[in-house]
Amino acid sequence: MAAELDYGYPDPALHTAAQGDGTGQWRDDRWVPQTREGLDAHRAEIEAIAADPSPATVENTLRPLGRAGALLHRTQRAFSCVYSADADEVRRSARSTLAPELAAHQDLLRLHPGLHARLTELHDRIARDETPASPEQRWFLEQELQAADLAGAGLGPEQQESLRALNQELSCEETAYGQLQNHEAAQAAVHVTEESALRGVPAAQKEALAQAAREVGYDRGWLLTLTMPVQQGLLSWLEDRTTRERLHRASIARGSLPGEDGRTTRQIGARIAVLRARRAQLLGFENHLESVLPGRTAPNRSSIEEMLGRIASGSAARLADEIGRIAEAVRRAEPEVQQLEPWDISFGQQLVESARQDDRTDDDAEGKGSAGGVPPESALQRVFHAAGQVYGISVVEREDLPGFAPGARSFEVFEGTAGTPGTGMGLFLLDLYARPTKSGGAWMNSFSVASSLTGTRPVVINCLNVTPAAPGAETVLSDDEMRTLFHEFGHALHGLLAQAEFEELSGTAVPRDNVEFPSQVNEIFQHLHSGELEQPGRTRAEEELWGKGLSTFEHVAAVVLDLAWHTLSPEQAEAAASDPEAFEQVALDAWGLDHPLVPPRYGSGFFKHIFAGSGYAAGYYSYLWAEALAADAAEWFREEAAAGRLIEAGRHFRRELLARGNTRDPYESYRCAVGRQPQTEPLMRSLGLQPV
Template identity: 55%
Template sequence: MEHTEQRSAAQNTTMGPPPTQNPLLEVGTLDYGLTDLSLIQDEHWLPALEAGIAAQREVVAAIAEDDSPGTVATVLHPLGLSHRLLSRVERAFSCMFSVHATDERQQVQQELAQQLAGHRDWLTLHPGLYRRLSALESALAQGETSASPEQQRMLAKTLEQSRAAGAGLEEATQAQLREINLELSAAETAYAQLQRHEAAVHAVHYAEDSELAGLSEQELASARAAAREAGHDSGALLHLNLPVQQAPLERMSVRDSRRRLHEASTARGTLTDDQGRTTSQIGAQIALLRARRAQMLGFKHHLDSVLPARTAEDRASIEAMLRTIADGARARLGTELQTLHEAGVVDGAGPDGAGPDGAGRDGATLDGAAQETPSEDAATLRPWDISFGIAAVAKQRSAADSTRSNQQDPATQGQSVPLEEALRRVFEAASRLYGITVVERRDLPGFAPGARSFEVFERSAEQRPGAGVGLFLLDLFARPSKSGGAWMNSFSVASTLTGSSPVVINALNITAPAPGEEAALTTLAMRTLFHEFGHALHGLLAEAEFEELSGTAVPRDNVEFPSQVNEIFQELFTGGLAEAGQTPPAEELWGKGFSTFEHIAAVVLDLAWHTLSVEEAEAATLDPEGFSAQALAAWGLDHPLVPPRYGTGFFKHIFAGSGYAAGYYSYLWAQVLAADASQWYREQLGAPPSAEEREQALVAAGAQVRRELLARGNTRDPLESYRITFGRDPAMGALLRQLGL
């Protein structure tokens, strides 16, 4: 990984504005138009947002009042330029709020969300703008004007969005829709804030280090520091991450400590806000509002209202995929749980069948030998034993198998990889595939505490940095003010119309190292880093005229596909990509039943909430948790040992915003695409006999994917891009093999 303090010739080197000015009102003065975020104060956000809204409304009013024949130059281009300031403000706040939501920013976010919801309704329902867009559509159909394929797609998507919002409906109906949208925005904000607060409140404090036996010294040091930061005089504190299965459960050998952490995780959804509502109750109200909106737009339920903007054809095709996977996952989970029963993975058994001191605790050991007669409860698997047991059996099998070719690589042995080595691998894989070079920029201010900045260049023939592509900003470590999980976001996206370049972020929630220690990534964190950088590449390598079609602006059930493909390139550093058509070895399939089952249970929960009629949604608000339980039982996914990955009370994806509402299936849908595309990569690399020829094949395959898929974003139908790139329609076979189903 290279490092430089130099800026390329094409970059802006102007000094930033005086602190007394609002830095958001002008194009950023740092490289690639990035605003110097260190100059932004909380009082800057609302005035800048209001200025952005006013600027766009002025342009839209002019478009609507223009009586000249509609063309791309008089309608689409002005509309595409109208939001430059608004987008800059909205994107910057979204990036910074997600990684560092201070109390002040949470107050700002409520006001921003309300104003943006009202403005979006004004824009999508504007009668004069809708008239001009419709007239341009007619003119193109009649051959009275012309447009490129991307411009035609932009027009179609804009009209699709307006019609889905209610454009063309009676004014009274539109007024009702606006009211619902404002209520939804307020409820989604309330859900997000209470969910974040509840995660902090439910953090688990342990008085003694011995209660956390099995965790690494780095994890313990971080937990002690978290306890001090939270105001505890001693002990260690484990914060809750978003999924129900907390990562430390895999390593915590004290059973009662696991119980406390798991119960804290599943207890989310019980605290109330200042209106006396739990997140579960707020989530149910959100589902009701979405059902009402869908009904007003002429749809049966919310899923039907969003399907026109997805790649899935209909509900039946989604559920057909889910049932195939659910049936296989249920059967595989049963086999895995039986293995855990037989292995005796219960009270305190470490991965080698003993406690941390070499002696079993008061229960059965991994090989079934008991140190003393266990009670019935001690010998019975409980929900907090499952991820621990899965990890314990995996480690035992790994230790017993000394013949694997990749045994020396830490990432394949469940060990941690030093952070700098992990970053080197991620960047090198992208360099080999897509012909880019990543260089650290220590001279740029971080957008969050501890964040790092990198510049991405085209790689020249001399393997040195060439033309600048964009900036990649990385925020790795967890903090109480940060959203849970991992994600990609953008300060700006590639657009030839607005002249903007990509500036993207990746945010993870890795445990920070103790002072003086080096950070290291677990196997799971490594996969997450590759996954999120796949999203980043989708944004960095985009080529588009309109920001609205650039990079990751693809349908929700397509956006996860390129990032999942990027996960397989970890294999480049552990012996090369596996051959096409192979079923993964048993050790890689171990635990897939468990992980797939909890995932698909969450998918079903999402679809259950968003396929309700108004009457059904009203009934569900009376008992949200009861409705959730019934929905899981209807699919046979109400397992007492394996709760859904996200419960109604902490399902941020679908209730803290609308992006994944009725779309959490997207991860599995994208997995079908990703598994089939990964198979294609393996096919391309399977024939060349020499290492040099295999590398050439890798470069050629990467160039094709970059050119025909990553660069295209949503400038054409993503499924068409898939067919052009890979030469076929995606099939489920590769995914079923990957999941052992």
């Protein structure tokens, strides 16, 4: 039954026909010409909508707008998925070529006077009850008009021309930042030739490091590649202090390698901040943050800073205690250490954690997967089992479909639990392992999204960067990687369970500071296979909060840097760009977050979230904002599970929140799903920032 269903994946215009073994190849020569064909077709469709002389209605204006751009959207979604997972030179060139053209097209869409007039006419006619519209159609229209206003639709012709130039320059700079960041990360990898330098690293992981060295051309040794955050995972295991120092210094030095034009990512990021400040001023806003807040759920800057202030002060206090325990553990393991250094922090944290694990019972270790990690197949079984138990779906592998990237796997998602699958809902594509051409971190993306208007069904991807074991050894996922897998599948569920008329409102198309919430909720089901419902929002024993001070402190420090760059006037941004490092120092000092041992999770030279694209610019706070919702929802799930209503609660949450996407105010969806306004106290408890 699975093989008979068609989801339009892969696109035959972009991919060679799949062979019987599920292989195939992307037609990289088609990205640029097919995108341009899509741009031409979309422009013609927009012009036709704008030129329609009849009174504006949903049928002749809003629905045609929702159907417009099908070829462009299909092509660009596919390119985004493939590029992020496997960006070779051909794809990097295609992205650089298309970036300014796509930016110009976005301006055309948002700033088109005829289209804006047409949508405004429809809005007024609906308000006067001259033409009908459903609640979702009204919401879509309001979102489109707001986006046009925020994009500059109300500006005069000369101002709009200046805005177009700014947008195109921004697009080019963001692309340059992302490409140089990836290149620098590869260049900064630490090569070691003496096995003694890797004391403490598990054998399977050591073999993977040797394989990484061979893949880039070394005939001997081991290659320690850099992950996105400042704290490198290998620092937890490296007993050789010299190697720890080399790896840490390589991590924090990112942002210092000049690109072809002589600029570093830190300098490019500062230039991006200047351009965004100018753009905000042109649109009539004080700074970039103020220009994006109307499209977020956070009501104002002060509400964000109030939350951050509480978290910053609380995490600093908890961090001080944790640093003391880390120092004690390091001195016991390495008596020669006289003074703790930044490269000792992750190592010492793991020493304390290992001692804590030794105190756990064997049963507990088995249940949580902390004894050596979880093999990928077992990890996927846990993820899919939890989704079935809570949301009533089942997942079946589709070996007949080609992987969208090397080593990626394809699955079909059905209504109904395992053994009794019902209707096919969508496809889930998983790309688990790291590779040199892959972006860092973990993410969800979509080849297509659910829409009753266009008839498309969801095809979503999850990408992680798990280091594969060497040939013959077994890859296992750590506790952190398991949490990441559940987190990203939470995003996938948001897309797979979506029900929307318009693609623009479907699934994860919610405000930036709301999009992380459903994925964080899914983390609480990490141990559901063993009958335990993990609750981030519950009151925990003090020992269970170990490490929260460190992780929260470095997180909130990165949030502060993001806000610092994006709350500047153009003149202030120009001054900051003259010395980005000094500017960062002042920003951290102002919040009491300049710690000699704990740098921010991301520095301006490797802050992909805010500089390689605009999605999280002035929005990195979104993770904490969404975490407050997730902690509150976790308490609600715990209450429902304790009353024996987990299945009912999951179906209700799916129907009222996950399926809704952005088809109505996300806070309204939260109230309908949970039955109350979200509270912040569960978040503070989950972070250990209140008495337990």
